[in-house]
Amino acid sequence: MGSHTDSTDPTPATPAGRDGLDTLLAQPGRAVVAVDFDGTLAPIVADPDQARAHPAAVPALAALAPKVAAVAVVTGRPAAVAVRNGGFAGVPGLEHLVVLGHYGAERWDARTGTVSAPAPHPGVAAALAELPGVLDGAGVGQGAWVEEKGRAVAVHTRRAADPQAAFEVLRDPLTELATRHGLIVEPGRLVLELRPPGMDKGVALLEYVREIDATSVLYAGDDLGDLPAFAAVEKLRTEGTPGLLVCSGSDEVTELRERADLVVDGPEGVVRLLRRLADQLG
Numbered sequence: 029m030g031s032h033t034d035s036t037d038p039t040p041a042t043p044a045g046r047d048g049l050d051t052l053l054a055q056p057g058r059a060v061v062a063v064d065f066d067g068t069l070a071p072i073v074a075d076p077d078q079a080r081a082h083p084a085a086v087p088a089l090a091a092l093a094p095k096v097a098a099v100a101v102v103t104g105r106p107a108a109v110a111v112r113n114g115g116f117a118g119v120p121g122l123e124h125l126v127v128l129g130h131y132g133a134e135r136w137d138a139r140t141g142t143v144s145a146p147a148p149h150p151g152v153a154a155a156l157a158e159l160p161g162v163l164d165g166a167g168v169g170q171g172a173w174v175e176e177k178g179r180a181v182a183v184h185t186r187r188a189a190d191p192q193a194a195f196e197v198l199r200d201p202l203t204e205l206a207t208r209h210g211l212i213v214e215p216g217r218l219v220l221e222l223r224p225p226g227m228d229k230g231v232a233l234l235e236y237v238r239e240i241d242a243t244s245v246l247y248a249g250d251d252l253g254d255l256p257a258f259a260a261v262e263k264l265r266t267e268g269t270p271g272l273l274v275c276s277g278s279d280e281v282t283e284l285r286e287r288a289d290l291v292v293d294g295p296e297g298v299v300r301l302l303r304r305l306a307d308q309l310g
Contacts, residue, residue, distance in 0.1 A: 061246045066079055
């Protein structure tokens with residue numbers, strides 16, 4: 029279904045995708061443009077703390093945001109971290125931006141500059157306390173890097189001598205640890221995240237699109253954690269709300285590429301698409 033499409037031809041490969049784009053362009057004032065952060069607005073890096081939005085991302089979002097109903101960044105990261113690493117605060121034109129952090133459990137509104145969130149799940153702190161022993165027991169020890177995310181904890185293997193092998197070795201013990209503390213494991217690109225159930229980008233996106241009462245939605249992502257958001261757009265389509273699914277091209281995650289209406293060349297291609305939409309809307 030998906031298509032290898034270069035940035036000079038941003039035409040969706042599917043009828044549903046073309047319908048989504050056409051509706052967005054025809055009724056931009058009721059369109060939601062939603063994007064993932066890591067791998068979509070920001071290039072993937074070995075140390076997630078060093079991830080920063082593509083230099084042209086914020087200008088592209090600021091050019092587009094005033095012309096649509098809303099722009100949302102939907103991420104597994106804490107909302108405040110995404111805002112900091114994205115450089116989203118205090119940017120003219122981004123007054124309608126929201127960041128749905130921790131898969132929608134947190135929300136940052138540009139207009140108020142504040143984060144709203146419920147209390148964290150107690151299982152996250154409990155799992156975090158046990159993680160060093162689990163990693164040592166699996167024989168990966170220093171090869172894995174633990175990212176504390178407040179409402180979740182992520183174990184990255186990108187720095188290991190054999191990143192994919194370390195990832196596979198950790199799947200079962202981390203799943204057992206998560207289950208013991210009422211959490212689930214979300215696999216990604218050389219990362220396993222332990223987080224509470226019921227939080228995913230699909231739930232966050234559906235709720236936000238319905239809150240805005242949007243007549244179309246664009247969602248761009250790059251990883252397995254974006255599949256629920258893709259499913260949400262597909263669900264909205266069946267209910268009569270057109271949508272466009274964009275894959276921020278990665279050979280690491282073929283499932284997303286195959287379900288996308290449009291494949292672009294990583295964050296550079298995403299930014300180019302956002303800028304093109306802003307230009308088309310005049």
